[in-house]
Amino acid sequence: MNPVAVVAIAVAAGTIALAASGILSSGRSAGFVAATLFLLTPLLWMQARSEPASLIVLPFITGWLLAVSRAQSDGFAAWPAVAGACLGAAIYTSYASVVMMPLFLLITIGAAVHARALSARRLGVMVAAFAVALIPFAVFLARHPDALHHTVTTFHLYDADRFNLRQGLREMASWIGLTARSEVYYDYFNPAFLFLTGRVLLFPMAVLLPAGLYQILSCEDTVFARVALGGFLAAPFAASLTAEAPTPRRILFLTPFAAVVATYGVKWLLARPFGTNSAERQERSASSRHS
Amino acid sequence: MNTRWPIIVVLLATSVVYFHALGTAPAYIGGDEARFATGAWSLATTGRDLAGNRLPLFFHMPETLASGDGGARWYQPLLFYAMAVGFRIAPFTEQSARMPSVVIGILDVFLIYGAACRVLGDRRPAILAALLLAFSPAHMIFSRQALDYVWPIPFALAWLWCLTASLQTGSRWLAFAAGAILGVGFYSYIASWVTMPLLLLLTWIAQRRAAANAAPQIIAATLGFVCPVLVAAVWLGFHPEMWRDTIGRYNVYDARHLSMLQGLKAAFARNDLFARVSVYWDYFNPAYLFFAGGSNLTMATRKVGVFLLPLSAFLICGLKECWRRKSSAMGIIVLGGLAVAPVPATLLGERYAIQRELVVLPFATLIATLGAVFVLRHQLRAVRLAGVFLLLTVPVQFAYFCQDYFNDYRIRSAYWFDPVNFRGVAEHLIAASSKSGAPIYLSEDLDDVAARWRFYLVKHQRPDLLQRTSLFAAANLDVRSVTPGSLLVLYPNDPRIPALLGPEKCTVEASINDIAGARSAIILQRAPAVQEARPQSAGSQ
Numbered sequence: 087m088n089p090v091a092v093v094a095i096a097v098a099a100g101t102i103a104l105a106a107s108g109i110l111s112s113g114r115s116a117g118f119v120a121a122t123l124f125l126l127t128p129l130l131w132m133q134a135r136s137e138p139a140s141l142i143v144l145p146f147i148t149g150w151l152l153a154v155s156r157a158q159s160d161g162f163a164a165w166p167a168v169a170g171a172c173l174g175a176a177i178y179t180s181y182a183s184v185v186m187m188p189l190f191l192l193i194t195i196g197a198a199v200h201a202r203a204l205s206a207r208r209l210g211v212m213v214a215a216f217a218v219a220l221i222p223f224a225v226f227l228a229r230h231p232d233a234l235h236h237t238v239t240t241f242h243l244y245d246a247d248r249f250n251l252r253q254g255l256r257e258m259a260s261w262i263g264l265t266a267r268s269e270v271y272y273d274y275f276n277p278a279f280l281f282l283t284g285r286v287l288l289f290p291m292a293v294l295l296p297a298g299l300y301q302i303l304s305c306e307d308t309v310f311a312r313v314a315l316g317g318f319l320a321a322p323f324a325a326s327l328t329a330e331a332p333t334p335r336r337i338l339f340l341t342p343f344a345a346v347v348a349t350y351g352v353k354w355l356l357a358r359p360f361g362t363n364s365a366e367r368q369e370r371s372a373s374s375r376h377s
Numbered sequence: 378m379n380t381r382w383p384i385i386v387v388l389l390a391t392s393v394v395y396f397h398a399l400g401t402a403p404a405y406i407g408g409d410e411a412r413f414a415t416g417a418w419s420l421a422t423t424g425r426d427l428a429g430n431r432l433p434l435f436f437h438m439p440e441t442l443a444s445g446d447g448g449a450r451w452y453q454p455l456l457f458y459a460m461a462v463g464f465r466i467a468p469f470t471e472q473s474a475r476m477p478s479v480v481i482g483i484l485d486v487f488l489i490y491g492a493a494c495r496v497l498g499d500r501r502p503a504i505l506a507a508l509l510l511a512f513s514p515a516h517m518i519f520s521r522q523a524l525d526y527v528w529p530i531p532f533a534l535a536w537l538w539c540l541t542a543s544l545q546t547g548s549r550w551l552a553f554a555a556g557a558i559l560g561v562g563f564y565s566y567i568a569s570w571v572t573m574p575l576l577l578l579l580t581w582i583a584q585r586r587a588a589a590n591a592a593p594q595i596i597a598a599t600l601g602f603v604c605p606v607l608v609a610a611v612w613l614g615f616h617p618e619m620w621r622d623t624i625g626r627y628n629v630y631d632a633r634h635l636s637m638l639q640g641l642k643a644a645f646a647r648n649d650l651f652a653r654v655s656v657y658w659d660y661f662n663p664a665y666l667f668f669a670g671g672s673n674l675t676m677a678t679r680k681v682g683v684f685l686l687p688l689s690a691f692l693i694c695g696l697k698e699c700w701r702r703k704s705s706a707m708g709i710i711v712l713g714g715l716a717v718a719p720v721p722a723t724l725l726g727e728r729y730a731i732q733r734e735l736v737v738l739p740f741a742t743l744i745a746t747l748g749a750v751f752v753l754r755h756q757l758r759a760v761r762l763a764g765v766f767l768l769l770t771v772p773v774q775f776a777y778f779c780q781d782y783f784n785d786y787r788i789r790s791a792y793w794f795d796p797v798n799f800r801g802v803a804e805h806l807i808a809a810s811s812k813s814g815a816p817i818y819l820s821e822d823l824d825d826v827a828a829r830w831r832f833y834l835v836k837h838q839r840p841d842l843l844q845r846t847s848l849f850a851a852a853n854l855d856v857r858s859v860t861p862g863s864l865l866v867l868y869p870n871d872p873r874i875p876a877l878l879g880p881e882k883c884t885v886e887a888s889i890n891d892i893a894g895a896r897s898a899i900i901l902q903r904a905p906a907v908q909e910a911r912p913q914s915a916g917s918q
Contacts, residue, residue, distance in 0.1 A: 261668065261680065264668060265664045265668035265669045266664070268662075268663045268664045268667075268668060269662055269663075269664030269665070269668075269669075272661075272662045272663055272664065273659075273662070275658075276654075276655055276658045276659070277654055277655075277658060278651050278652070278654045278655035278658065279655070282651045282654065283651055283655075
C-alpha cells in the first residue's frame with residue numbers, strides 16, 4: 087500500500103479521535119469509537135489502493151474539525167486560525183476542494199453564529215487565515231486565466247467554449263440544471279449506493295448514521311456537532327455539480343463526517359433505556375383501567 | 378355559512394380549472410383511456426363488459442378487435458361503473474369519459490378539507506390544505522385523464538377522516554367505516570392491493586397507540602376491511618387466471634412456473650432487494666418531487682414536479698413538526714402514509730411512477746400544511762415573512778404550470794398520448810368508408826390500435842365498421858389478398874410502405890398530421906378491382 091495513503095489515513099484517524107473525544111461522557115471512548123468507525127470505512131481503503139493521493143485532503147478536514155471542537159471548548163485564540171488555515175491549505179489538494187472548502191468555512195460561520203459560540207473577532211481570525219492561505223491560489227488564477235476554462239471543460243460543468251463564467255453559472259442554475267444536480271446530490275445519499283453497491287460505508291452505519299443525525303438535530307447544540315452535520319450534508323455538493331451519476335471516489339469528503347455523526351449515533355443508542363417500552367405500556371394500560 | 382364560504386370558493390375555482398378544455402387537454406385519448414371508456418360504454422348500454430360478462434367484478438379487456446380474445450389486461454371496476462353512470466346521462470365523448478376523474482379530483486379537495494379540519498382541529502389550515510392539493514400539478518394532471526390512478530385518493534382521505542374521528546371519539550362504528558373504506562378502495566386501482574392493506578396496518582398501529590385497550594377498535598376496522606376484500610378473494614378463487622395474468626403483466630414474478638411463495642422469494646432475492654431500496658429512496662428525490670415529476674410526458678409536464686417548488690420548504694418544516702408529534706396517533710398516520718405510498722411501485726421496481734403512488738399527495742399535502750402553519754406562527758418575524766412569500770409563490774407557479782399545461786404541454790405530450798393521432802385517422806376512415814363501404818386494415822404496430830378504433834367508432838356511432846375492420850402485420854401482408862378499394866393505415870415511417878405502393882398495389886389515400894404538424898399516420902388505398910383482375914387471375918393460374 088502506498089505510504090502516502092497510510093500516513094494520510096493514520097493522521098486523519100488520530101485527529102478525528104481527538105476532535106470527537108468530547109462526544110461521549112465516558113472519557114476518551116468517543117474518540118476511539120470515531121477513529122475506529124473512520125478506519126472501518128471501505129471507501130478509504132479502496133482509495134488507498136486506487137488513488138492514494140486523493141486521501142491527502144482528509145488530514146486537513148479532520149484538522150479543521152479538531153480546531154472547531156477545540157475553539158469552543160477552550161479559549162486558546164489560535165484555534166479559529168488553525169481551522170481557517172486547514173481549510174485554506176486543503177484547497178490545494180483537489181479540484182473539488184476549491185468548491186468544498188469555502189462551503190465548509192460558511193458552514194462553520196453559520197454554526198458558530200447560530201450557537202452564538204464564537205465572537206465576531208475569532209470568526210474574523212478564521213476567515214483571515216483562510217484568505218491568507220488562498221493568496222497563492224488567487225495569484226495562480228490571475229496568471230493562468232485558462233485554468234478555470236480547463237477545469238470547467240474537464241468536469242463538464244458547462245460548455246466553457248460557448249459561455250462565459252456568468253452565463254455558465256446561469257446555465258448550471260437553470261431549471262434543467264437544478265433538476266439534474268439535485269437528483270445527483272440526492273442520489274449520493276441513496277442507502278443502496280452508500281452501504282450496498284457503492285461500498286462507501288459499512289452496513290452497520292445504516293443504523294448509526296440516522297441515529298446520529300437524530301441525536302444532533304434533537305439534542306446537540308455545540309458548534310462541532312452542527313459543523314459535523316453540515317459537513318455530512320454538504321459532502322456531495324462538489325460531486326453533484328458535474329451532474330454525473332454518483333461515483334464513490336467523489337464522496338470521499340463524507341467519510342470523516344460520517345464517522346463523527348455515527349459516533350453521535352452510538353451516543354443516542356447508549357442513552358436508550360432499553361426495555362422500558364413494555365413497562366411504559368403496562369403503566370399506560372394500568373392508568374387507563376383506573377380511569 | 379360564513380365559515381364555509383372559503384371552501385366553496387376553493388371548490389368552485391378548482392372546478393373551473395379542472396373542467397377547462399377537458400376534451401382537448403390532453404390533446405388525445407390515451408390507450409388505457411380508450412379501454413376504460415369503451416368498457417364503460419358497453420356496461421352502460423348492455424350491462425355487460427366487452428367480453429360479455431354481466432356486471433363483472435374485474436374487467437378483462439381485449440387486446441385485439443375481437444371482444445373476447447382473452448388478453449392479459451385486467452382492470453379494477455370502480456372507474457368503469459362510474460363512467461357507465463356518466464354515459465347514461467351524457468354522450469360518449471372525450472369530455473364525458475374524463476368527467477368522473479375530474480369529479481373525483483374535486484371531491485379530493487373537499488375531503489382533504491374535512492380530513493385536515495379533523496387532524497389539525499382548525500378550518501383555516503384546512504382551507505390551505507385544500508388549496509395545496511388542488512394546486513398539486515400531479516393531482517390536476519391525473520384528475521383530467523379517464524384513468525383510475527387518481528381513484529385511491531378519496532378512499533385514503535375518507536379513511537383518514539373516519540380513523541381520526543374514531544380515535545377522537547372512540548366510536549367503533551367509525552373504526553369499522555375506516556376499515557370498510559379501505560376495503561372498497563381495494564377496488565379503485567391495482568396499486569391499492571398493496572396500499573390499502575398497509576393503511577390498515579397503520580390503522581392498527583394508530584389505534585394501539587391511542588388507547589390502552591384497542592382490541593375492539595382493531596377488530597372493527599379489520600372486519601370492515603375484510604368484508605369487501607373477501608369478495609375479491611372468492612372471485613379470484615374462481616378466476617385464477619386473473620392473478621396469473623396480472624402478476625405476469627407487471628413482471629412481479631413468473632406466475633406460470635412459480636408458486637406464490639417461490640415467486641415472492643425470487644422477487645426479494647438479494648440483488649433485487651438492493652435495487653428496490655434504491656427505487657424506494659428515489660421516490661423522495663427532490664428532483665422528482667419538485668422539479669421534473671413523473672417518468673414520462675403523460676404523467677408530468679417536466680417543467681414542474683409532483684408538487685410546486687415552494688412546498689419543499691413547507692414539507693421540511695412539516696416533517697419536523699410531525700416528527701415532534703411522532704408518538705401521537707396522528708403523527709404515525711401522516712408519516713406512515715407518506716412512507717407507505719411508494720411501496721407498490723417499489724415492489725414493481727419502477728422509478729418515478731407517480732401514477733402508482735398518488736396516495737402520497739394527501740399525506741404530503743397535510744404535512745406541508747403543518748409546515749406552513751409552523752412557519753406562519755413562528756416567533757421570528759423574518760421566518761413568518763418568508764412563509765408568506767413562499768405561500769404567495771404557490772399560485773404564481775401554479776399559474777405558470779397551467780399556462781404551460783393548456784398550451785405547449787398539449788403539443789409536447791400529444792405523441793405520448795397517441796403517436797398516431799387516431800382521432801384524425803378515425804375521422805378520415807369513417808368518412809371514406811361510409812362513402813365506399815370499403816374494408817379497413819389497421820397495422821398491428823399502431824399504438825393501442827384496437828382500443829382507440831373502438832373508441833372512435835362508438836363516438837361517431839359507427840360500431841358497424843368494426844365488422845369491416847381487420848388488423849394486419851405489415852411484414853406478412855400479401856397486398857394481393859387485400860380486397861380492392863380497402864383502406865390500410867400504417868405509421869408513415871413503416872419500412873414496408875415502399876413495397877406496398879405502386880401500380881396494381883396501393884396508392885396514398887391520405888396523410889394524417891398530428892397536433893404539431895408532423896406526419897403521424899398514412900392511409901393507403903388498395904388499387905381498384907378493374908386494374909386488379911389481370912394479376913389476380915394470373916396468380917391463380
